[in-house]
Each structure stands twice: as structure tokens, then as C-alpha cells.
Amino acid sequence: MKVIKTNLPDVLIIEPKVFGDSRGFFQETWQCERYRDIGITGNFVQDNLSLSARGVLRGLHYQHPYAQGKLVSVVQGEVFDVAVDIRLGSPTFGQWAGVSLSGENHRQLWIPPGFAHGFCVVSETAYFMYKCTELYTPETEGGIAWNDPDIGIVWPLKDVSLSEKDSRYPWLKDVNRGKLPGCIQDRVL
Template sequence: MKTIPSGLPGALIIEPRVFGDERGFFYESYHQEKFEQIGIGSKFVQSNVSRSAQGVLRGLHYQWPHPQGKLVSVLEGEVYDVAVDIRRGSPTFGQWTGVMLTGENHRHFWVPEGFAHGFCVLSEAATFTYQCTALYDPLADRAIRWNDTAIGIDWPVSVPLLSEKDMRAPPLADIPPELLPAFTP
């Protein structure tokens, strides 16, 4: 397993060791001991799969006060995946990092608690999977505007297909501080 820094402390790109031949391939998508060795000691309590069509953008989502860390990957297709540091007082507050996740590159992306998450689908469709460190809590469900100019994400789509929730999401500057996690060094 290889880890690649993402540009934001704590957010990691993970490349599993893939064993393949003419019959197909195999890789460990999660191995507790190996993940603990790279600093991801979180316990996963919920696993989700979503399928989205080309041009769909989901995000930027987070939960507060019950934050979720997410280990995300793509089983089929291609997505551009983004994490934004939204921890009040963080030296990288409001900064983002992005990574291409595909069914071919088998990469995983670790989005720690305290970060907002989003992705857009570049292929005809994509099947996306994510392991979460906390259960989904509809009362803690939050969103930030996908195209917040203060964050400045360079999305590879200009007119995405959005949910009603994502269309109405406020910019980061309009979110009350008590609805954002705090940075703890």
C-alpha cells in the first residue's frame, strides 16, 4: 500500500497493492493494521454505495456536531473527488485538495473528520463507495456551496447536475461558527 500526501494535512490518497492477471484483479480495500500504521485508526461504522450519472456533482457535504471521516473510492467509472478543511482555527481553513478516483486506478481517498467532501462524475456513470466513521445523522447533515468563490475549487465541470440541497447550500463564510468543527492541534 502506498500513501500520497494530498496537499492538506490529514487527507491522504491511498494506492492499494493490486494483484492482477488476465482473469482480473484483487486488492485489499481496507486492512485495519495497515491503515493504523499510516495514521487512520478510525473505526468504520457505516458503509455506503452510490451511483451517479455523468455531470452529477454531490457536495460539499459534512456532518456537525456528529462529524464523519470518510474513506472513499470508485468501483466503476471516474470521479473528481474533493476535500475542504472547514475546521475553525485551522492553518488550512477553507483550503481544498482534489484527486481523480477511478475504477482503473483503484485509489482511495481519506477525508478526515472536520473536512467537507464532494465529488463530480466525469464518466458516463460512476459507482462510488465510502466507509464512514459515524452513522449518518439527518439532523447533523450540512452543506457548503459547491462553487463558493472564497474556496475556489477548480471543478472539471461547469454546469453540474445538482440536488436541491446542494443548489441552496450557503458559502462557507455564511455558516455560523457553531455549525463548524474546531481545529485541535
């Protein structure tokens, strides 16, 4: 597999080996030793699958405490996927990295604990999969506005469809600092 570093430390684009021929393809989507060797050491406890239509934007979501590391990929379709560093004290606080994930490019994105996450569907539909290092705990869920001007994410679509909850998230500067994870030497607090 090939690992591509992003502008955010520890946020990684992963290109697994894909073995294909006229019958289809085979791809290993997770193998603990190989992923541990590239720094993904979390114990995955939950897998999720979502189906969304073109223009659906989900996010920017996070949990604190119980921050989730996420290994995300697209089974069918295409999304623009984004991670935002929200770790107080991090030198890259408020910065983002984005990548196109699709069923055709087979890429994965590793989003460590302490980052907000969101994606926008650019194909007609997309099946989006993610492995999580913590269980979903609704009482610790938070969010940041997808169009926060201080973060400045360049989304591929301007006309997006948001859930009611996602449409009410505040700018990062307006989030209570007690609701954000801290960062000491790349450890999430």
C-alpha cells in the same frame, strides 16, 4: 500500498496494491492494521454505495457534531473527489484538495473528520463507495456551496447536476460558526 500526501494535513491519497492478470484483479480495500499504521485510526461504522450519472455533483457535505471520517473510492467509472478543511482554527481552513478516483486507478482518498466532502462524476456513470467513521445523522448535516469563490475549487466540469438541497448550500463565510467543527492541535471538536 503507497500513500501520497496532499496539500491538506491528514488528507491522504492511498494506492492499494492491485494483483491482476488476464482473469481480472484482486485488491484489499481495507485492513485495520495497515491503515492504522498510516494514521487512519477511526472505527468504521457505516459503508455506503452510490450510483451517479455524468455531471452529477454531490456535496459539499459535512456533519457537526458527529463528524464523519470517510475512506472513499470508485468501483466503476471516474469522479473528481474533493475535501475542504472547515475546522475553525485550522491553519488550512477553507483550503481544498482534489483527486481523480476511478475503477481503473484503484485510488482511495482518506478525508478526516472536520472536512467537507464532494465529488463530480466525469465518466458516463460511477459507482462510488465510502466507509464512514460515524453514522449518518440528518439533523447534524450541513453543506457548503460547491462553487464557493473563496474556496475556489477547480471542478473538471462546468455544467453540473445538483440535488435541490445541494443547490441551496451557502458560501463558507456565511455558515454559522456554531455549525462548524473546531480544531485544537489537529483534534476535531
